Amino acid sequence: MSRHLIYLSILTSLTACAGNSRPAVQQDTTSAITGTDTLNRMVLVPGGTFSMGADDSTGMPDEYPKHSVKVDSFWMDEHEVTNREFAAFVAATGYVTTAEKPISKEELMATLPPGSAEPDSSMLAAGALVFTPPNHAVPFNDVSQWWSFIAGASWQHPEGPGSDIKGRENHPVTQVSWHDAQTYAKWAGKRLPTEAEWEYAARGGLSNQIYPWGSEALTAGKPKANTWNGNFPYKNTHTDGFENTAPVKSYNPNGYQLYDMSGNVWEWVSDLYDARYYAQVENGAANPSGPAKGYDPEDPALEKHVIRGGSYMCSDEYCRGYRVSARMKTTPESGLANLGFRCVRSVTHH
Template identity: 50%
Template structure:
């Protein structure tokens, strides 16, 4: 154990923050684990992401950036392992078969729990719609004038879940290598517990998405014309017509698009991905105001959304097959969205991470 710890320390890079902040009078040295410890093997299906000090949040040249993507602030993240792809239907099925797990979208709806997230006095919906299900996407028949009215293309589908992604009558035949969807935060956590992994922090996710690139809008750079070749997103007029320039209308099999600089697939588009961070509207401002480089930040201590004070939400990252340049554009690295813990949707999945310590403990058993 002492040998392993000593070896890992040697693999750390001492980062002089004055080189990245320009503030020599406030410079501090931060030990960041960059290289994978030699004694650890890379777990099957995972990739090592070298640690780094980097700017988290929107870059200055990003004209699509939303207010909650800034101000950008520096963070330091130790190296870690992360799944090369989003968790697939086949992988999730192994978990369900081994544990008999029932996802949130398959369970009877608990009104007493649901109303805790709603304004006091909200009436209970009729029993006919208080049935297990999930949100599914539907195209509109004509141009949408108000892209802030999500109800125009989202619908509650009774019977929709990870096994039946479009509802009753749909199945996973031929989609075993597509990312699993209709999984809530609780479902993703349950899978992680079974697999001996955890969900990434938002900082880890963003570092993994950037790979070795820094200060660019997309994981490949700033050239938006490469989008159809790099990302499974919406091409055409949203949400009326998808021209399928990128080859897919819904989810795509993992590894359908080019990997990023550290070997990760679909860190932009395909499906949104859960992180472990609470969503708090003021978090980025608070972090930037502290003026220090946070080491391995885990997000705010509490959830708060100024637009919905009742919500308890986590941050999701990466965008999905529904993102377009006219709406959402969340295939940008800094893009983020708040999503309630029990939310299960047709375009939301996850991938897992493991630290060097977690793998060392696992391999020593």
Template identity: 50%
Template sequence: MIKRRSFNALNLSLALSLSLLLTACNKSAPLQAQASTPVGQPVPLPLTRFQPSVANGTPAPHIAPVGMAWIPGGEFSMGAADAPDGDEVGMQATRDSRPIHQVYVDGFYIDKTDVTNAQFAKFVHATGYVTVAERKPRAEDFPGAPPENLIAGSVVFTPPDHSVPLNDHFQWWSFVHGADWRHPTGPKSNINGKDNYPVVQVAYEDAEAYAKWAGQRLPTEAEWEFAARGGLAGKPFVWGDEFRPKGKWMANTYQGHFPNSDTGEDGHVGLAPVASFAPNGYGLYDMAGNVWQWTSDWYRPDYYRQLAASGKVARNPQGPDASFDPAEPNEPKKVHRGGSYLCTDQYCSRYMVGTRGKGEVSTGTNHLGFRCVKNGV
């Protein structure tokens, strides 16, 4: 089990860990695919432009497990193009996604959708597993914490009824006693009739426990991005160049005025059932928007720079050896990918495929889920 957080992080404005969702986001200029080096020419490293993706030609070693798709693996350009206009707003969404660097991943299977409430319920029924959000924090893990602060719960999006400055996320996030995967927004909520919705309020160890039970694992960040790109090279979105091709909504994101008015123009206010939008080129649903997804990589903002500095193609990178976020150096964090239904160009543009999020490992929210992968051998 991963050690829980310090009392300072518990003190809920506390259990909010400033990063947690901060995943959060910001407005950023559209990422544009840049001209590529001709095939067969030496590739300059570190890269300043996207190269063509080269998928392996090896077929799947066997029939894909139920609900999973075969991803052939291969070499691709990973990361985000410079978006300097975005650096002037909020969280500077793409700085930790630079520079573009070359990566190779072996083939693997991946869930076509995020793990659903029904799937997670089957796991809990079979194992008796209790999620982090359902456990009362232990006094020994939080020395000096007042007993009244040691309560089970999780973080919930609680929008105000009026406009607020976007430089203070405490205006729309709250720690809610009794919020967990069965009660995503608090004890009065439930998941009745929502079997096909993504499970949320899962901490990293919860996702990892499910994956182990299923005979699978969580994807590395590199595997996740290769799969999300669906064979496309350097596109800003998992489906191509335009956010709304021919006016069509392609993902569950936030419309209206963030954070106080979600108009649901894409057909959904809040979470959507999985596979509500068209799949990408590999047949994967919701690789942008709806819920953020855990990956197995520890978070460091300089990791891409480390890989690029080697001057070599990174082969099956597993992430850094340990987490480090200068903003919260004592909080262990894993990388989140994909954005969520709360992403908007007013504040959060991380539904863009090259961008990254981060989250403290024992913190779940009602816009964070996961999907699993399985080795191809």
């Protein structure tokens, strides 16, 4: 599937984004993992049963019904994979990300209806979606007002040619596809979390709370996460100190000592996305791994994966993706300026 046609569907998908005691945390002290763990430590998330889904009536339809899920213990990266860590992976493997690969004319034509005109060369360029905000208010139902496909945008050039990651080594890597995240995880001896694992970890040992820190409003008191401040998408007051991505661990961790489970960048998980899945999964399911097939009613032709956690572009007036139950989706080839990932490892791993 052509990334350029996929980007049109991504924009469709993005439009939809509109207390108990806390258990002790353990650090991963094993030395069998790659050297990247010296920077991104893993913490043990103790297994248990929790209620998955929206905690109040403000969720999106795909966050219901709330249902019971059992999750085994697992190790999780304490923060999102950084540019420095991803650079080490690329240096060790020579890996080329999805966004860095041009698209062949044949690949693009195969996705178009029969008889379509041949694409011009600009449609074949490597690149990714970049946040290009307007300087005035725009309708929230037209995300093309603030997203643009930029040729040459990639993890090394997040905003396109002329941008780089110098000085952002400890920021989360962005512009990485699901395939890129999967490949990194395998190289690191890890894997992507399931959606159930991700939400269980994000809750940090709390039950039925809206945010990783509990129920206190995001805007109350000291900034709790890297989100949008001001009027989206044209006015950012930088109240939390950052305009785009923030260095990992810039905010307090949750009860499991996991950082940035809310805001900063969306995070890939392993599951396919089906808007109907919560109504189909068995109540009390153990370690669910998502539906066998994906389904997005807004874009049924393309299969998508779930992304979690919200980003620096989320605000109460537009996208409340920083809630622990919030779900979003996009195609596995997608590269976005506000999308990254973190990894997990099963306790039984050897």
